[in-house]
Amino acid sequence: MDMDRRGFLECMAWVGTGVVWTAAGGVLSSRTLAQAAETPAGGDFGFVQISDTHIGFRGEANKDVMGTLETAIARIKAMQPRPAFIIHTGDITHAQKPGAFDIVTEALKGTGAERVFYVPGENDVFADGGTEYLGRFAAGGPGWRSFDYRGVHFIGLINVLNFKAGGLGNLGHEQLEWLEQDVAGLGSSTPIVLFAHVPLWAVYPKWGWVTEDAGQALGYLKRFGSVTVLNGHIHQVMQKVEGNVAFHTAMSTAFPQPAPGIGSGPGPLKVPVEQLRGLLGVREVNYMEGKGRLAVVDSTLA
Amino acid sequence: MNARILIGGALLAVGAIVAGPAAPGAAGSTPQVAIENFRFTPSTLTVPTGTTVTWVNHDAEIHTVTSPAGAFASPALETDEKFSFTFNAPGIYAYFCALHPQMRSTVVVQ
Numbered sequence: 001m002d003m004d005r006r007g008f009l010e011c012m013a014w015v016g017t018g019v020v021w022t023a024a025g026g027v028l029s030s031r032t033l034a035q036a037a038e039t040p041a042g043g044d045f046g047f048v049q050i051s052d053t054h055i056g057f058r059g060e061a062n063k064d065v066m067g068t069l070e071t072a073i074a075r076i077k078a079m080q081p082r083p084a085f086i087i088h089t090g091d092i093t094h095a096q097k098p099g100a101f102d103i104v105t106e107a108l109k110g111t112g113a114e115r116v117f118y119v120p121g122e123n124d125v126f127a128d129g130g131t132e133y134l135g136r137f138a139a140g141g142p143g144w145r146s147f148d149y150r151g152v153h154f155i156g157l158i159n160v161l162n163f164k165a166g167g168l169g170n171l172g173h174e175q176l177e178w179l180e181q182d183v184a185g186l187g188s189s190t191p192i193v194l195f196a197h198v199p200l201w202a203v204y205p206k207w208g209w210v211t212e213d214a215g216q217a218l219g220y221l222k223r224f225g226s227v228t229v230l231n232g233h234i235h236q237v238m239q240k241v242e243g244n245v246a247f248h249t250a251m252s253t254a255f256p257q258p259a260p261g262i263g264s265g266p267g268p269l270k271v272p273v274e275q276l277r278g279l280l281g282v283r284e285v286n287y288m289e290g291k292g293r294l295a296v297v298d299s300t301l302a
Numbered sequence: 303m304n305a306r307i308l309i310g311g312a313l314l315a316v317g318a319i320v321a322g323p324a325a326p327g328a329a330g331s332t333p334q335v336a337i338e339n340f341r342f343t344p345s346t347l348t349v350p351t352g353t354t355v356t357w358v359n360h361d362a363e364i365h366t367v368t369s370p371a372g373a374f375a376s377p378a379l380e381t382d383e384k385f386s387f388t389f390n391a392p393g394i395y396a397y398f399c400a401l402h403p404q405m406r407s408t409v410v411v412q
Contacts, residue, residue, distance in 0.1 A: 059362050059381065095364050095378035095401075126366070126400045127378065165370050165398035165406050208404050265340025265402070267363030 043150045043289035048076050048113070049195070050282050051089040051232030052252030054123065055104050056097025061255035061268030062276060065094075069107060071301045072253040072282045076111040079284065084149060086113045089232035089250060090121030090160065090197030096128070101136055117147075121197040121233060122160040130161050144175050146182050152287055153186055155179065157196040159211045169198030169211035169233075176213065180220045188223045191287065191294070195230040201240060201247045204260035209234050218245060226292045228285070234266070236279075237298050248296050251281035278302040332356050332386065335407070337365045337379070337399075342407035351411055354388040368400040375400075 050072060057065045076083065086108060093100035101124075108116050120133045120143070134143050146155040157179070159169040171179075183192070194200065200217065203209035211217075221227045227245040235257035240247045255268040256279035263269075271279060281300040288295070333353065336343045338360040349355060357367045359379040367376040367385050373395055376385035389395065389411040399405040 061362065122401055123364075163400055163403040165396060165403055167403045206404065208402060265361070265363070267340070267361055270362070 044287060045084045045150055046079075046081060046284055046286040047149075048079070048083040048086045048111075048282060048284055049089060049230050049250050050076070050086055050108075050253060051197075051250040052091040052121065052235055052254055053088070053104050054091055054094040054252065054254035055100040056094035057254055057268070059255070059268050061270045062280075065254040066103070066107075068277065068280050068301055069104075069253045070110075071277070072280070073107060073110045075282055075299065075301070076113070083113060083284065085115040085117065086111060087117045087154075087156070087195050087230065088119070089195055089230060090119050091123040091232060091252075092118060092121070093124050094254075095123050095126070096132060101132065105136075117154070117156055117195075119143075119156045119158055119196055120160055122163060125160055126163065130158075142175070142178070144178060150287070151289070152191045152193060153183070154193045155182065155195070157194065157200075157217070159196045159198045159200075159214075167212070168205065168208050169196075169214075171196075171211060171213050171217055176216050176220075179217055183220055183224075186224075189225055191226040191228070191292075192221055192224050193228045193230065193285075193294070194221070197231065198233045199231040199238075199247070199249055200229050201242075203234060203238060203249065207260065207266040209260065209266070221245070226294070228294045228296070230283075230285070234260075235269075237281075239296075244292075246293060246296070248283070250283050251279065251298060251300070253280050253282065253301070256280065334358055335367075336360055337367075337405075340402060340405055342397075342405060344407075346408045346410060348410040348412060349389060351392050352388070352390060353411070354386050355409060356384055356386040358382070358384050364401060365405065366400040367397055369395060369397045371396070 053069050054065055062068060092104045118137050124133045143158045144156060146153060157171060157175060159171050198211050199209055200211050200214040225244055229245060229247045231249045234249050235252040235255065236249065237251055238249045256271060257266050258269050278300050281298055284297045286295040333347060333349060333355055335347055335355060335357045337357055347355065359365050359381060362381055364378045364380055366378055369375060374387040379385055389409065392411045395409040395411065397407055
């Protein structure tokens with residue numbers, strides 16, 4: 001039984017990785033995920049990444065961002081085995097619309113998840129320099145943080161504060177120093193999951209789809225055998241593997257954005273309404289004890 | 303693939319237009335800066351002291367008009383929303399979009 005389950009998950013991991021090489025499509029459907037339902041044993045666990053919920057958005061690209069968020073929540077709620085927790089990789093709100101933070105935090109309780117870990121997107125902090133976000137989610141701290149779960153070290157970083165004219169996502173000196181300290185005492189075999197809003201690799205700098213000092217952050221993680229980097233911001237799945245580091249950007253639950261460099265800029269992409277949910281989604285990430293790479297499975301809301 | 307086709311079809315070539323000095327007597331008029339296709343057009347606007355400049359967001363995405371020096375800062379501008387600021391002191395006012403910092407422009411006040 002255990003062998004079968006492992007065999008299946010291994011296959012799923014391979015398929016998940018396979019998405020890397022089929023960026024034009026090839027995203028697994030949620031039905032496949034549901035069929036994957038089995039109870040994990042030992043140190044194995046799964047968690048969910050949700051991103052770019054943009055509550056408050058009322059543009060043509062999606063007239064009902066609450067409706068698509070609710071679909072995403074229903075999908076998460078139905079996941080078996082139950083995800084251990086959820087991470088939200090930012091743009092919780094659309095331009096800090098009044099009440100939007102409350103709507104999202106309340107709605108995500110409907111997933112049944114015990115914990116939701118947030119990092120902000122630029123939409124969550126640009127109007128007030130992060131005062132509202134940090135007041136809600138940082139508990140007096142700087143907003144970046146780490147935690148351990150069943151032997152995996154999770155790190156949530158903030159790369160959307162203090163945007164400068166002409167600039168890009170950035171972490172800043174204080175956060176980089178903290179990161180260096182944070183991982184200093186960890187054994188190199190500790191699996192690392194790093195999450196932040198703006199991609200930590202140069203997806204498309206011309207559109208700001210890059211974090212300028214990400215290289216320094218990743219430098220601190222070079223000695224680790226398994227590093228999984230989860231980002232949002234670009235509203236589409238893109239993946240890249242570089243040595244021991246696997247980078248994954250996620251779909252939004254609100255609206256798609258164009259492929260890098262296609263069109264005039266990184267705005268909401270209006271598609272025929274029947275196609276919309278096929279471009280929105282959530283992500284499940286599965287950790288299998290003793291396996292190097294985490295299995296990342298993206299499923300659309302179609 | 304459909305997304306590419308749609309967007310490709312919507313691709314517009316918008317060149318940067320540099321406005322010359324405003325015509326005499328233009329003070330008090332309200333020149334407009336279009337925010338469109340992730341650019342401010344004209345990219346540099348030159349106006350006499352006392353001019354009120356109005357920005358209009360034509361994009362489907364939210365933008366802001368933000369002076370890093372703190373001279374002015376719009377709220378988030380939705381599609382078709384406007385922001386105006388009156389320049390009462392000569393100078394060179396650089397500004398950008400706080401959500402898309404790659405979008406930069408300048409108002410020159412003479």
